[in-house]
Amino acid sequence: MTSLLDGAFTISDATELIGRYSAICKDISALTTGDCRPNVSWTWHTESFSMRIYTMCDIEVGEELTAANCSTLDSAAERAKDLASDGIFGCGCGPSCSDPAGIKIGDERRAQFRSQPVIVSQPLAPSPDSEAPDAWVQPVHRRLQELEEEGVQACGEFSRALFQLVNIYSYLQDVEKVMMYAKKIKxxxxxxxxxxxxxxxxxxxxxxxxxxxxxxxxxxxxxxxxAILMTFG
Structure with missing residues (x-):
């Protein structure tokens, strides 16, 4: 069951939360809070003349919906400058915005996300018995983990990394993992x-x-x- 509250919506008494929900809002910003680590993204749908909000990761019941008001792959300084132009000062939505050590790590990661795609190749020699068949894929898993840790699932690099894993596990003929990543990328x-x-x-x-x-x-x-070069696809 859904109910409209002050231009937003809540879900109550629901046994199945997966689905499509609607709300009529005076101000679209009433639905979300600004965050450099957003859990939702919105897009304009011309055919229905409406703004659509999509989740970018799993969201717990009662968790606040957040959307980015800047480019999430910019450095902390660039994001702060962009937000300041909209009258938003002192962003502290996460370590990559407020903590000096977190800012350093976040800026380095974001720079890599934008300019250093992860490319892996199947080794020529068979893997040792002690090594997993997909050990050579670990750089892609690390990239995906870093993207999730930075909370930037809305960027194109996240979907490309997922598609890369779909292609890799198709090659490794691991149908279960292909379907798992395909479901995630959908x-x-x-x-x-x-x-x-x-x-x-x-x-x-x-x-x-x-x-x-x-x-x-x-x-x-x-x-x-x-050797086989695995691209983003």
Whole structure:
């Protein structure tokens, strides 16, 4: 059940929270609070002449909805300058805005997010028995973790990292992980106004994907596997 309260909305007595909810608001800002680590993003939908708000991560019941009022990949100084032009001073929404050590880490990470894409390749030699088959993928997992720690799931780098993992695990023929990351990226693509390829939502579709088929071809010819460059897709 949904109820309108002062231009916003709450969910009460709900056994199933996943779904689409609506509200009529005098001011769209009544729905969210500004934050450099937003948990929602909004987009303008021309066909319905409405503003749509999408969640960028899991949100707990009762948790405040927050949206960015600046570019989340800018440095702390750049974000502060941008916010000041809107009359917002002294942003303290997280360590990357208020704590000197957090600002240093956050600025370094954001600079890497924008200019240093993570590119990994399948090793030529087989992995040692003591090493996981996907050990070479860890740089991508670290990038995804850092993006989540910085709270910038709304940026394009987050969806590209997820798509990279979808391609990698398609190549490794790990259908379960492909579907897990495909489910995670679906919401991000919705915010960007795009549809994620439906083939990655089923085992049958995944097995028809280019990277899965590439692995099948390599297995059929035998011998050592050549290196393969995994791009963002």
């Amino acid at each position: 919401g991000v693509y919705r915010v960007e106004g795009k549809d994620f390829p439906a083939q990655f939502y089923s085992a049958k579709g995944i097995k028809r994907s280019p990277y899965y088929q590439m692995r099948e071809m390599q297995k059929s010819v035998g011998g050592s596997m050549p």
